[in-house]
Amino acid sequence: MTPRGRRLPDGFTIRIRADVERRGEKGVLVGGSPLRVVRLSARAWELFEGDRLEVKNATGRAVAERLLDTNLADPDLAGPGPADITVVIPVRDRPDQLDHALAAVHPLPCIVVDDASRDPAPVAAVAARHGARLVTLVENVGPAGARNAGLRHVHTQFVAFVDSDVRVDAATLGRLARHFADPAVALAGPLVQSRARSSRPRWFERYDEQASSLALGTTPCSVRPGAAVGWLPSACVVGRVAHLGAGFDPAMRVGEDVDLVWRLVARGHVVRYEPQETAHHDARPTIGSWLGRKFVYGTGSAGLAARHGTAVAPAVIPPVAAVGAAAVLLHRRWSWPVAAACLIFSQVRLKHVLPDIPGRAGLATRLAARGLGWAVRQESALLVRHSWPAAAALALVSKPVRRAVLAGLLVDVAVQACELRRPIPPSWLLARQLDNLAYGAGLWVGALHSRSPRSLMPRIPRKNAAASSNGVSP
Structure with a gap:
């Protein structure tokens, strides 16, 4: 939704983000945050010079505002800025x-x-x-x-x-x-x-x-x-x-x-x-002040949940992706057939809602795989960071939970290695786990103090964000 009272001035320029994918010749953009697929009208697409759009009229203004709000484009800013x-x-x-x-x-x-x-x-x-x-x-x-x-x-x-x-x-x-x-x-x-x-x-x-x-x-x-x-x-x-x-x-x-x-x-x-x-x-x-601050950050989620409800959820996972991710983390003999079934279900669903463009099936497969990977990452974070007190207690009596926690730790390490783009030293692994433990402890202490589990509860979205198809046709 475009913010109320907004009116981008003439001359304001936006640029389509480098990580946004163009599909076909029908002005379809794939990307943004949350992930979405947007079709631009032919009239809107004609306003662009390459990846840039300069606001000159009401049509350009509507397109620019929509793409900024969906994180498909960023402002193209220049000059030193105001000194006031x-x-x-x-x-x-x-x-x-x-x-x-x-x-x-x-x-x-x-x-x-x-x-x-x-x-x-x-x-x-x-x-x-x-x-x-x-x-x-x-x-x-x-x-x-x-x-x-x-x-x-x-x-x-x-x-x-x-x-x-x-x-x-x-x-x-x-x-x-x-x-x-x-x-x-x-x-x-x-x-x-x-x-x-x-x-x-x-x-x-x-x-x-x-x-x-x-x-x-x-x-x-x-x-x-x-x-x-x-x-x-x-x-x-x-x-x-x-x-x-x-x-x-x-x-x-x-x-x-x-x-x-x-x-x-x-x-x-x-x-x-x-x-x-x-x-x-x-x-x-000092290590005490460092971990203490992580703990304090965790305690703040309870107050935010009281004010903003599910916006503070530690994870947002669609049901099908949640089942597939759980199967991957449990890594039993039946895990891969279940994960594959979830992937196929998501792919078919996405294919039906995506615009009719060349390569639609391949795009649906890639988006479904991306969604499953993100779900695995989120569930891993729940196990080793946000909900580690519960996961640790269950791991004492459940072999499948122990298996999932170990897998979650490996995923956490892999994610960090990908983000750093270099081998992770042992001291980093120690610091990362202490970070997780301190923040998660604060999260649970805050929830107990507020007598509400809302800050601990994942949220199930009403629809898969990757499946949304929004037309921009001013």
């Missing part, structure tokens, strides 16, 4: 990190919100040295409340929320703000990569530099629940002040960034992830 940005940095103590953060964003105006530091004098001195406005809170309200306190003092059109342990320069923030040429965009965020502060990073710091919980991949995305990127970390985001309202939910000490993104999307705004721009987040310096 105020930086809000919440901090509690950490004067050294604050010093680095303020130096990086110079010369943008900054508001430092001291969230009841135990020793406020060094924080005030650093803020004064950089010419930043200081807002002092006498009671600790947490990062969400501190950011809101700073937002109330912002008088520019845009605001950048930057944590005190993040380094990002003013030029990067300006380039992120280019997304606001689309009037529906309320929030934009960069790739947030961890960076160890120690001169000789330890094994868990090296792992975090490559697999930070805040790093959301290298593919641009229109962010929403169910898309390849479903949230943005508030460690570094740029927002349109007019769309943010009161800002973050101050009652949330964790997950407040996910909540803000989902509320903005529900109100009809657009949120963009732009991994071509990068911010650097200090890696946790």
Whole structure:
């Protein structure tokens, strides 16, 4: 659905993504997130010059908006971006990190919100040295409340929320703000990569530099629940002040960034992830603080489930794909016939709903295989990460569950190796499993504390996203 009140300006340009496949001569595009098949009308297709479309009229505007919202195209942005940005940095103590953060964003105006530091004098001195406005809170309200306190003092059109342990320069923030040429965009965020502060990073710091919980991949995305990127970390985001309202939910000490993104999307705004721009987040310096943060992230899912229901589901798997994936992970003699039957069923179903284009049967087979592979990956994550306490308990008494857990571990390792594109060292394997255990433990503790299993429950979609066929015929 196109966001309410949106009207892309003339001259706004989009480019079909490199990972989107064109099929036949009928303007059929395969890709996006969630995966879908879209047929463009001949009139719409004539507006393109190669992979680019420049908005010049109502037809081009409708096509551009639709392809952006389905993640079949990305904005083709140019120029330095607006400079009308105020930086809000919440901090509690950490004067050294604050010093680095303020130096990086110079010369943008900054508001430092001291969230009841135990020793406020060094924080005030650093803020004064950089010419930043200081807002002092006498009671600790947490990062969400501190950011809101700073937002109330912002008088520019845009605001950048930057944590005190993040380094990002003013030029990067300006380039992120280019997304606001689309009037529906309320929030934009960069790739947030961890960076160890120690001169000789330890094994868990090296792992975090490559697999930070805040790093959301290298593919641009229109962010929403169910898309390849479903949230943005508030460690570094740029927002349109007019769309943010009161800002973050101050009652949330964790997950407040996910909540803000989902509320903005529900109100009809657009949120963009732009991994071509990068911010650097200090890696946790001790194994206790590193695992503790993973645990805290897990606990936040319960609060999100109370507010947003099934949007927080740890997996979204269609029933047929779920059965096929379970058969693969159990790897019994009957597993491959069952998996093959599920694959054939999905292929036949997809073939019936796909447009009549050359190679339709082959495309349906490939999409069905892709869906089964994604289901195997999701079920593996459930076993070794999200639901490992239950899987471990069942594995004590069930040989099939032990077999599935072992298969899930192997799939998890294979996925990491493919993403890294290099052999995985033993220390990485250890760090990965500790990451899974800490996050999963937090997820279950949060669910128990809230007395609700909603944050633990996978979601069964009403239809296979890969089967959707949407016409764009303005």
